[in-house]
Amino acid sequence: MVTRTLHRRGKPVTNPPEFVRHFLYLGGSGVTEKTNTSTSTNTKEQLVRKIGQLRRKLEKLAPSGTDRPLVEGLYRSLEHTSRAGIYVVQEGKFRFVNQYAADYWGYPREDLLGTASMSLVHPEDRERVRQAAIQMLRGNRTSSYEFRTITKSGDIRWITEVITSIRYKGRRAVLGNSMDITEQIEARDKLAELEALEASILEAIPHAVIGLKNRRIIFANDGVERVFGWRAEELIGATTRVLYRSDGDWDSIAQVLYSTLETQRTHSTEFPCRRKDGRYIECLITASRIGESLKEKNIVITFEDITDRKLAEEAYRTMADSSQAGVYVVQDGVFQFVNENAAGYAGYSQKELTGMNSMQLVHPEDRFKVRENSHQMLHGDRRSPHEFRIITKDGRIRWIMETVTFIPYRGRRAVLGNSMDITEQSAARDKLAKLEALEASILEAIPHAVIGLQDRRVIFANDGVQAVFGWRARDIVGMSSRILYRTDTDYEAIADILYNTLEKKRTVSVEFPCRKKDGTDIVCLVSASRTGESLQEKRIVITYEDITERMRANDELERSRQQMRNLSAHLQSVREKERTRIARELHDELGQLLTALNTDLVLLNRKVPEEQHEIRERIDGMSGLVDMTMKTLKRIYMDLRPGMLDHLGLPVAIEWQASEFTKRTGIHCRVTVEPEDMQLNPDLSTAVFRIFQETLTNVWRHAEAKRVQVSLKLTGGEVRLTVKDNGKGITEEQMAKPDSFGLLGMRERVSYWGGDVNITGKKGKGTTVKVRIPYENRGDTA
Numbered sequence: 001m002v003t004r005t006l007h008r009r010g011k012p013v014t015n016p017p018e019f020v021r022h023f024l025y026l027g028g029s030g031v032t033e034k035t036n037t038s039t040s041t042n043t044k045e046q047l048v049r050k051i052g053q054l055r056r057k058l059e060k061l062a063p064s065g066t067d068r069p070l071v072e073g074l075y076r077s078l079e080h081t082s083r084a085g086i087y088v089v090q091e092g093k094f095r096f097v098n099q100y101a102a103d104y105w106g107y108p109r110e111d112l113l114g115t116a117s118m119s120l121v122h123p124e125d126r127e128r129v130r131q132a133a134i135q136m137l138r139g140n141r142t143s144s145y146e147f148r149t150i151t152k153s154g155d156i157r158w159i160t161e162v163i164t165s166i167r168y169k170g171r172r173a174v175l176g177n178s179m180d181i182t183e184q185i186e187a188r189d190k191l192a193e194l195e196a197l198e199a200s201i202l203e204a205i206p207h208a209v210i211g212l213k214n215r216r217i218i219f220a221n222d223g224v225e226r227v228f229g230w231r232a233e234e235l236i237g238a239t240t241r242v243l244y245r246s247d248g249d250w251d252s253i254a255q256v257l258y259s260t261l262e263t264q265r266t267h268s269t270e271f272p273c274r275r276k277d278g279r280y281i282e283c284l285i286t287a288s289r290i291g292e293s294l295k296e297k298n299i300v301i302t303f304e305d306i307t308d309r310k311l312a313e314e315a316y317r318t319m320a321d322s323s324q325a326g327v328y329v330v331q332d333g334v335f336q337f338v339n340e341n342a343a344g345y346a347g348y349s350q351k352e353l354t355g356m357n358s359m360q361l362v363h364p365e366d367r368f369k370v371r372e373n374s375h376q377m378l379h380g381d382r383r384s385p386h387e388f389r390i391i392t393k394d395g396r397i398r399w400i401m402e403t404v405t406f407i408p409y410r411g412r413r414a415v416l417g418n419s420m421d422i423t424e425q426s427a428a429r430d431k432l433a434k435l436e437a438l439e440a441s442i443l444e445a446i447p448h449a450v451i452g453l454q455d456r457r458v459i460f461a462n463d464g465v466q467a468v469f470g471w472r473a474r475d476i477v478g479m480s481s482r483i484l485y486r487t488d489t490d491y492e493a494i495a496d497i498l499y500n501t502l503e504k505k506r507t508v509s510v511e512f513p514c515r516k517k518d519g520t521d522i523v524c525l526v527s528a529s530r531t532g533e534s535l536q537e538k539r540i541v542i543t544y545e546d547i548t549e550r551m552r553a554n555d556e557l558e559r560s561r562q563q564m565r566n567l568s569a570h571l572q573s574v575r576e577k578e579r580t581r582i583a584r585e586l587h588d589e590l591g592q593l594l595t596a597l598n599t600d601l602v603l604l605n606r607k608v609p610e611e612q613h614e615i616r617e618r619i620d621g622m623s624g625l626v627d628m629t630m631k632t633l634k635r636i637y638m639d640l641r642p643g644m645l646d647h648l649g650l651p652v653a654i655e656w657q658a659s660e661f662t663k664r665t666g667i668h669c670r671v672t673v674e675p676e677d678m679q680l681n682p683d684l685s686t687a688v689f690r691i692f693q694e695t696l697t698n699v700w701r702h703a704e705a706k707r708v709q710v711s712l713k714l715t716g717g718e719v720r721l722t723v724k725d726n727g728k729g730i731t732e733e734q735m736a737k738p739d740s741f742g743l744l745g746m747r748e749r750v751s752y753w754g755g756d757v758n759i760t761g762k763k764g765k766g767t768t769v770k771v772r773i774p775y776e777n778r779g780d781t782a
Contacts, residue, residue, distance in 0.1 A: 089117045090173035104180045106152035122148035158185040208303040229276035245274045261289040281307045309410040330358045331414035345421040347393035363389035399426035449544040470517035486515045502530045522548045598626045650685040671710040687749045695723045703727030721771040730761030
């Protein structure tokens with residue numbers, strides 16, 4: 001029930017007229033409202049009856065001038081509170097539209113007022129709407145009518161509507177009540193489509209399909225006659241017991257299906273069944289529950305006769321189990337059956353291979369070749385077996401020789417494969433070819449000098465020895481490798497390095513001085529590898545790469561880098577000196593001038609008579625501006641160069657900077673210094689202080705931290721600065737950005753002093769910056 005209290009000119013109307021109560025029932029509301037949570041939506045018939053009652057009441061009751069404001073107030077109430085579209089049409093145009101109707105048409109209410117109501121109706125539906133409206137207004141129709149309407153955005157919505165004749169502002173009008181039923185219309189159409197689809201699916205499926213409710217058949221398709229010999233109409237209403245061999249089978253399959261479908265949507269299993277003529281068959285039974293639960297035990301079952309397929313499978317299995325070769329059946333590219341031998345050399349169990357894509361076992365490089373050879377063999381264009389590699393479960397590579405042919409399997413075409421593991425034969429065959437090709441391939445592919453040694457004499461060489469050493473390959477074969485080194489000492493030294501290392505390791509690389517045929521000394525990257533598992537015959541292969549120019553380039557690059565570091569350090573030093581000079585001049589010159597000006601203003605204020613209030617106020621204002629300027633000046637020269645860094649030392653400057661950082665950002669900063677009387681070289685102090693400033697800047701800009709811990713220590717011959725925050729943590733990508741100039745500057749400063757900086761971050765845990773600089777380096781102690 002709904003209880004409303006109406007208000008008119010601030011006074012409650014406790015007993016409104018009856019036509020007012022009908023209006024409220026149709027969707028109006030007052031200032032206060034209480035609704036029962038069990039109230040249901042009015043049906044279309046109720047809306048029609050209520051509108052009719054309302055019309056009759058309105059005709060009987062002639063509202064007085066006193067009641068007219070109340071009626072108009074009810075219309076205004078309907079604008080926002082009705083759960084249906086309500087509108088008044090007079091002379092074919094909207095005179096009143098509530099907010100709900102305006103919303104589903106997509107127009108502002110004021111845009112609809114005065115608009116022709118038929119302009120919103122779809123052109124194809126307008127005549128039908130006119131006829132239905134006329135019938136309803138004449139009392140020849142009581143049910144609502146449906147039509148399409150066009151919204152402001154051009155979308156089409158479905159509307160159901162009832163109308164009645166009323167008087168509005170003294171003239172006859174039509175009161176319309178409508179609801180948006182687009183979703184219901186779409187659902188109705190979808191249901192019709194689904195019903196048609198269900199019928200077509202049942203007709204198309206070649207297997208038996210039945211629907212069950214409490215284990216009784218409620219529908220069946222024509223496939224039941226092909227599978228079981230029963231006509232569909234004979235089974236309707238019967239239990240499924242007629243489809244099974246015995247009561248035991250019937251109860252067993254029910255237990256399997258219903259217990260499984262309690263927890264999952266579908267289930268498939270193979271099970272023995274019986275035809276109408278008594279013959280036993282094997283069926284693939286696939287069941288699916290109807291709805292989200294099995295409350296009424298409604299399920300759909302498909303029976304596929306797989307008797308012939310099972311017989312063929314048994315024949316294949318018997319043949320495969322007795323074969324000494326690998327036998328398998330592939331259908332749609334997937335293993336359907338694999339015998340024990342085939343599974344064994346692939347390293348899988350038969351169960352693991354069944355259902356696996358057959359090409360998954362083939363080495364990626366051989367897959368195209370396997371497809372081509374199999375296609376040729378299946379179409380009679382190839383008779384000899386083909387060979388390819390497979391990858392076993394444990395990652396080993398094995399060679400397979402295979403023949404394939406088409407067979408029927410489970411009612412469809414499949415491929416029967418017979419194969420043998422020829423890994424050992426293939427390995428033996430290829431080994432010789434590989435060994436023969438090894439020397440040529442290595443010598444041709446490597447651009448550097450390559451020689452083979454046995455007892456330190458050259459047994460082969462490539463053409464690269466001429467490019468590196470100036471010797472032709474054929475000239476040095478049989479010679480000692482002594483000719484490639486500067487002295488006997490070098491010759492013995494490289495021998496000790498190579499042979500001693502190769503006793504323990506397979507390969508070794510070392511940079512070593514060598515000599516060309518023309519006597520030019522060069523530096524080579526000497527890479528040696530032993531031939532075989534041991535150095536019993538001292539057989540090794542050595543590659544010589546001339547890295548002389550590379551080393552010169554590296555040395556030049558390192559010199560350039562050092563020059564850049566020195567230049568950077570010099571520029572930093574010059575900048576610090578200039579900052580110091582500017583800060584000193586700001587403090588000494590401009591600071592003194594401002595102090596003098598402030599003093600003069602104080603003295604001037606004292607000489608101005610007290611009754612000159614305006615002048616004294618102006619002087620006070622000027623004094624305040626001077627004081628503010630002095631504070632700004634102090635901040636500027638302290639940012640340029642904190643005087644305490646020069647006069648009180650690094651620890652005090654660090655603590656001051658931390659305090660200023662907390663005041664400026666609100667981020668708590670705790671500083672620990674050991675020892676407190678630490679004194680360093682002024683330039684080193686400046687470097688550490690600037691690194692600390694850059695770290696705090698990064699915390700403020702990027703970390704989103706609430707707390708920072710700072711530690712400055714002089715221990716173990718090092719200055720150690722550690723800054724740790726509890727922010728979001730820096731990432732590897734952020735540290736690797738080429739435009740991270742702050743981090744780059746920190747590293748350059750630390751590198752100049754021979755130290756290192758380590759930055760680590762953990763997501764959600766914060767960032768830690770650790771700086772270590774040797775404090776005895778570059779004469780940095782005080």
